[in-house]
Amino acid sequence: MKMSLGLRLLLSAALATALALIATAIVFNVLFRIYFEDRARSELETYLTLLSGNVSVSAEGDIEVAPISDPRFEQALSGFYWQVQIDDAEPILSPSFWASPLVLNRPQTPGVIAFADVTTDTEEVVAVANWVITVGEGETRREVFLAVAIGRADLDESVARFTTNSVLWLAVLGLFLFAASWIQVRLGLSPLQKIRSEVQHVSQSPKERLSSDYPSEVLPLVDEVNKLLDANDAALKRARSRAGNLAHGLKTPLTIMHGIERKVRRLGNDGLADDLMMEITSIQHIVERELSSSRDSQQVLRRSDVSTIVERLHKALGRQPGAEHIQWDIKLPSPLMLPFDEFDLTELLGNLLDNAVKWTESRIAVRGGQDGKDVVLTIEDDGPGIPQSEHDAAFSQGTRLDPNQAGAGLGLSIAQRMAQTHGCVLSLGQADMGGLQVRLSWSAAEAGRES
Known part of the structure; x- marks a missing residue:
């Protein structure tokens, strides 16, 4: 099945646009997720620093945690949690933390923040930032294991919403680009349609030629077509001339042969006259055939x-x-x-x-x-x-x-x-x-x- 040039260009443009938009959607989704992950880690690091500044050791050696300024750490099941643990003692949990303490791997190097995703016993996935710091002085000096957690539900929902919106708008963009490609293909191929129209006009009026009102890329084709038409016209004129010469050259011999045929018939030899007439007719038929072939039968x-x-x-x-x-x-x-x-x-x-x-x-x-x-x-x-x-x-x-x-x-x-x-x-x-x-x-x- 032969496919039109316009359809080929349109399908190529549609395929290229679709691949580009799909790649864009994937890249945007990955970059947006990375951006939110970095933002979440930055937020966790900030809260972990605030929590570290609010942790102190009393004269009796007890850990005291002052409230963080963000009220979500005081609101139950808000998705913002912290926990503080000294050695293997029971962790101290934020008022918002109704689940069991988070099970975390304690960092080996104090002062280095570790990040992880952890699932609580309530099946909630949280992003966690934790580190080990030293609090207090002298006999009250303690190593404290601090952790701050933020629920990933909001993060994942934001990423999913961005993905949905980006796919929707990229689809709209794809339709717009497809329509633009269609217009571009139509405009780009319009010179070929014009050539087709002018060629049809030339077929009706053989003396006409294609115009020169074309883009520079198409002009060489137009010039070659005009040269071909000129060559064909010249060849046709030569053929007509040769056919005319042929007919003129055979006219006298055929006239003489007709005279001979009539003379033979008057002498009573009708059989020979009929045979002669048959051959004369055949010659005339062949001559007329060639004359017909040489005429402009394309008109x-x-x-x-x-x-x-x-x-x-x-x-x-x-x-x-x-x-x-x-x-x-x-x-x-x-x-x-x-x-x-x-x-x-x-x-x-x-x-x-x-x-x-x-x-x-x-x-x-x-x-x-x-x-x-x-x-x-x-x-x-x-x-x-x-x-x-x-x-x-x-x-x-x-x-x-x-x-x-x-x-x-x-x-x-x-x-x-x-x-x-x-x-x-x-x-x-x-x-x-x-x-x-x-x-x-x-x-x-x-x-x-x-x-």
Whole structure:
């Protein structure tokens, strides 16, 4: 499956944006957690320092702890706790501490703060800062193990709330960036759309060229396309010139051969005259084929009326020897426009009607009109027809289904090639009168767009 350039760019931008936003969300979350952890440790260190300053030893050697200025240490289950322990004695707990004392590893080095996360017996997780200090002097000198704890629920909730909010806003940012990428892709590819539009215009008016109103990155492509069109135009002119020279060069010999054919026929040698006429017709057919190929068959949008051309071909073909008995049944709306110039349509219909004249017994019918979404032209005869199995072979160049019949086997091949060049469909079928039906169709929507 081929993917458009715009879709590729849009998917690439969306993927890059999504990866960048996901990485940003992860980094923000990690940095925010580190920031809160540092803030919590700084707060614990401050409270531990305050607690250390409020601890003293009485003359009797008892530890005394003055209240800390933060009232949360006095409020039960506030999430702010402290405990003080001398040696292996029972710890002294803050009024807010209703759980059992914290089980902590005593630091080996006095004066060095240790941090840890501890779960209380009430399943509350707290962040703890603790250290060992020396209090008192002389005989009252004691090593005191101090710890301050803050519940992690508020910390974790703040981090989770930040994560949720950051993901939400990053998602909004992602939608905005996706919309911006879409606009950027559309604007970036607009020169290509303009090239496409101008190329379509050039196909209708071959003398036109692409304009130079493009970004510098696209101009080289535009210049190459214009050079290609110029080269194609020059080659077409040369081909037309050669074809004209060919036709002019063969005109005199063919005229002489026609004179010979008439002279032979007057001498009573009709068989030889017929053979000579067959070869003359073949040469004329081949010349006309090459002339048709050399014309600008890409000018699809030049349209011609079928009825006038069919009428002219009917008069010409009806005067051929042996065609006087043929009954022509022509019913065509006027106008019935097909996407050919007059020369190409004459070449195409000439081949098809010439075939019908060769194979018919006595009747040829030509019909035209709109059939659903298509404009249709049919040519039927009451001859032997062509079996379904031989339809493909009939379109092969140089194939003659009946070797005894005059011709070079090029008519249907040329007609099909011309039809395809002009965006039409040429098909074979069974005529109602028993012979061959040749059906030429093209889109009625295209016909309406070009009218």
